[in-house]
Amino acid sequence: MFQHAVRTLGVFCFLAAQIFAQDTTLPTIAQVNPAPGTVNSLTSITVVFSEPVTGVNSEDFLIQGLAMGQMVLGPDARTYTFNFPQPPYGTIQIGWVIGNGIADATGNPFNATAASSSWQYQLVDNTPPTMATRFPAPGATVRALQQIEVTFSEEVDGIDASDLLVNGQPATSLTKLPAGPYIFGFPPAPPGSVTVNWAAGHGITDISPANNAFAGGSWSYTVDPNATRGDLVITEFLASNVATNGLLDEDRDNSDWIEIYNRGSNAVNLAGWSLSDDPEVPGFWVFGSRVLNPGQYIVVFASGKDRPNPATTNRFHTSFQLGTGGSISVCIRRILRACS
Numbered sequence: 001m002f003q004h005a006v007r008t009l010g011v012f013c014f015l016a017a018q019i020f021a022q023d024t025t026l027p028t029i030a031q032v033n034p035a036p037g038t039v040n041s042l043t044s045i046t047v048v049f050s051e052p053v054t055g056v057n058s059e060d061f062l063i064q065g066l067a068m069g070q071m072v073l074g075p076d077a078r079t080y081t082f083n084f085p086q087p088p089y090g091t092i093q094i095g096w097v098i099g100n101g102i103a104d105a106t107g108n109p110f111n112a113t114a115a116s117s118s119w120q121y122q123l124v125d126n127t128p129p130t131m132a133t134r135f136p137a138p139g140a141t142v143r144a145l146q147q148i149e150v151t152f153s154e155e156v157d158g159i160d161a162s163d164l165l166v167n168g169q170p171a172t173s174l175t176k177l178p179a180g181p182y183i184f185g186f187p188p189a190p191p192g193s194v195t196v197n198w199a200a201g202h203g204i205t206d207i208s209p210a211n212n213a214f215a216g217g218s219w220s221y222t223v224d225p226n227a228t229r230g231d232l233v234i235t236e237f238l239a240s241n242v243a244t245n246g247l248l249d250e251d252r253d254n255s256d257w258i259e260i261y262n263r264g265s266n267a268v269n270l271a272g273w274s275l276s277d278d279p280e281v282p283g284f285w286v287f288g289s290r291v292l293n294p295g296q297y298i299v300v301f302a303s304g305k306d307r308p309n310p311a312t313t314n315r316f317h318t319s320f321q322l323g324t325g326g327s328i329s330v331c332i333r334r335i336l337r338a339c340s
Contacts, residue, residue: 028114135181240256
């Protein structure tokens with residue numbers, strides 16, 4: 001009986017040693033999405049390890065040698081997603097911090113120096129620039145028209161005043177505001193229909209190595225000096241909103257805000273109206289569609305969040321905030337005129 005017990009215990013110990021020695025395989029990367037190669041955008045990478053691992057931190061994941069991502073755990077301990085600002089176009093190297101602390105359940109470490117642990121992307125820009133906003137809005141009826149503001153979807157090059165044609169005649173001046181729109185100036189347009197289009201062969205491209213060409217396009221206005229203007233006024237605004245019991249936006253932030261009142265007798269669609277903190281750029285931020293009835297107020301948050309077309313709330317957010325140093329100027333306009 002004693003010998004049998006010893007033999008049984010020996011077999012058990014032998015099997016236990018075998019089981020313990022079975023897992024010596026280091027965890028590796030089984031899959032990444034997007035796959036290495038050429039991509040047009042890169043703001044997120046999902047990494048799937050060969051087995052569940054622990055010890056993964058956002059600081060472990062390197063993009064161009066820098067930890068810049070925010071990590072999101074996937075449906076299991078194998079899958080991790082890293083979100084980050086898009087890096088500059090070109091070759092993008094992906095890797096891991098050496099000695100990162102990533103390991104499987106039995107302590108086998110992830111080898112950051114293995115060939116399979118790093119990879120590359122070629123980030124290329126194949127998207128041509130487009131017009132993000134125009135002021136006045138296309139199709140608007142305005143009382144006067146002698147300048148048009150155009151904001152592109154990205155930085156552009158090769159643009160001149162003569163690239164924009166108003167009733168077939170090139171604009172006579174062009175001003176580019178830092179981080180703002182291109183402002184085309186021209187002689188006052190006569191009453192009636194006004195057609196605006198980009199000249200053929202304008203030469204406008206983005207600034208990527210691909211020099212993607214802007215496609216152009218056309219739109220129109222109606223100039224009517226006697227057109228009825230909506231009677232909107234700014235009744236109140238608050239800069240540097242730090243009150244603990246003050247008005248909060250839908251994100252529960254203490255954003256600056258501007259109150260607008262329709263003191264007229266007609267309903268006004270805010271589409272094509274604008275708010276600005278610069279008298280020289282009345283079309284700095286343009287509203288999306290929203291009807292403001294007579295006697296009705298609306299609060300617009302000057303938060304810098306830039307939400308001109310809120311989908312689920314009525315909370316508009318401008319692309320600028322209200323300064324607190326020196327004087328504060330806020331204006332609302334439907335047509336292109338300086339405001340104060």
